Amino acid sequence: MNRTFKTIDLFAGPGGLAEGFSSLRSKDGSRVFEIALSVEKEPSAFSTLRLRAFVRQFETPPDAYYRYIAGKISRSDLICQYPAEWAAAEHETAMLELGTGDAQAALDPRLDKIRREASHGTVVIGGPPCQAYSLVGRARNRGIEGYDPAGDHRHFLYREYIRILRLLEPVAFVMENVKGILSSKVGGEGIFDRVLCDLRSAGGSSDSYTLLPLVSSSDKGRHSGHIIRCEDFGIPQTRHRVILLGIRNDVMANISLRRTLQPFSSQSTVASVLDGMPPLRSGLSKVEDTAENWQSAVIDAFEKAALACRSDGSRQIEVASKLAVYAQKLRDRGEILARKSETVTSVRDDRLGSWLCDARLTALPNHETRGHMEADLARYAFAAVFCEIYDRSPKAEEFPRKLAPAHSNWDSGKFADRFRVQGWKAPSTTVTSHISKDGHYFIHPDPMQCRSLTVREAARLQTFPDNYFFEGNRTQQFVQVGNAVPPLLARQIAELLASLLG
CATH class of the missing domain: 3.40.50.150 (Vaccinia Virus protein VP39)
Structure with missing residues (x-):
């Protein structure tokens, strides 16, 4: 029965x-x-x-x-x-x-x-x-x-x-x-x-x-x-x-x-659900957010991060070299990424795809990036490249001194994971409502995008179907997902x- x-x-x-x-x-x-x-x-x-x-x-x-x-x-x-x-x-x-x-x-x-x-x-x-x-x-x-x-x-x-x-x-x-x-x-x-x-x-x-x-x-x-x-x-x-x-x-x-x-x-x-989604650029929160300004700001961020790595000696030379390569790729790129995409994509993991994807969906909702301060872009660039090389996020003590934020207790150990990349090869860390405040704990693993996760990306990590629409402003949406x-x-x-x- x-x-x-x-x-x-x-x-x-x-x-x-x-x-x-x-x-x-x-x-x-x-x-x-x-x-x-x-x-x-x-x-x-x-x-x-x-x-x-x-x-x-x-x-x-x-x-x-x-x-x-x-x-x-x-x-x-x-x-x-x-x-x-x-x-x-x-x-x-x-x-x-x-x-x-x-x-x-x-x-x-x-x-x-x-x-x-x-x-x-x-x-x-x-x-x-x-x-x-x-x-x-x-x-x-x-x-x-x-x-x-x-x-x-x-x-x-x-x-x-x-x-x-x-x-x-x-x-x-x-x-x-x-x-x-x-x-x-x-x-x-x-x-x-x-x-x-x-x-x-x-x-x-x-x-x-x-x-x-x-x-x-x-x-x-x-x-x-x-x-x-x-x-x-x-x-x-x-x-x-x-x-x-x-x-x-x-x-x-x-x-x-x-x-x-x-x-x-x-x-x-993370790759199971985020790999293959349309790449997006971050926004700029303190200056006019144009594509040209973003390209200039991110090239500058990669170069500053590379210089900061070299200034710390040989410890981060490999990271510095790769940051320089990315800076040149950004210079050579003709088309600059958008901040929002409605393109519907598949999911690499078939089991998750059968749950998340909807063949009738014509526009992917809640997939728009937030703005970041220019000072944080260099930290995001460093952290994402470091993760690409070592398959983990850098700890605070591994950040070049010139990239360390101006926190009096940065070296106290309390901020060891203040900037955390969600690497491709492992599950993400816990998606919490704190993602609504800043993206430092939720940095996208693709260095070229130089940004934190969108609401839709966080929702995929939480296994909300792609046709699940979150109402409210972006901050409220992040809180709901977390x-x-x-x-x-x-x-x-x-x-x-x-x-x-x-």
């Missing part, structure tokens, strides 16, 4: 978890996990979320959707063409701040109705905001005068997630968060142990839910079965997250075989959960 589980996505962001879960189909073509409600408070992420909910109303997106993401019609034009489907998307999504009284008053009647109508039960997915748990966030909070973790409501937003579990009593839930939650403490008490206890008892008794490990791990750490290393599961990114899978105990009684996610035999790399769960990983979790539920 085909079963459909009404699925509620909390703290949904742009919808990474929902994208993976909703993509799973039964043999008859129906969705195994039907998204009944998605909740997000941030306006730009919510706009993206609602647009994707609209897309889910169709078996395949309508032509008008492709015209919209190509910028050929407005959002209002799209809505006018499909008012019923847009109304369904409006019903499926709610822009509310979970944990507030207003959100509770608006949501609880909806949730109660979903629970009563879900013949096969409900599933809850999502992850409370992670700023209070992440190592970076905690370090930042310690610098705030008078900061009291016990008074930071973000530490306890997971309780709203659990309150909704108690209201719905879903057959299963999936809760995602950063690894920092494992060591986060409030008042000397570990947050994670409290979270586990509250989740297990979310049905009203101390053993309402069983928490199953998603991975088989030889690591002897207490919680290693809940730590997902995305690069082990075909995601071209080294993203490590805590993901908890809970199944209601009366349902567990009917599960005879416990399964886990199966690691892939080989890792996908905060999301990789949809292809979510799909694998959905497949595992479906097999357990039968």
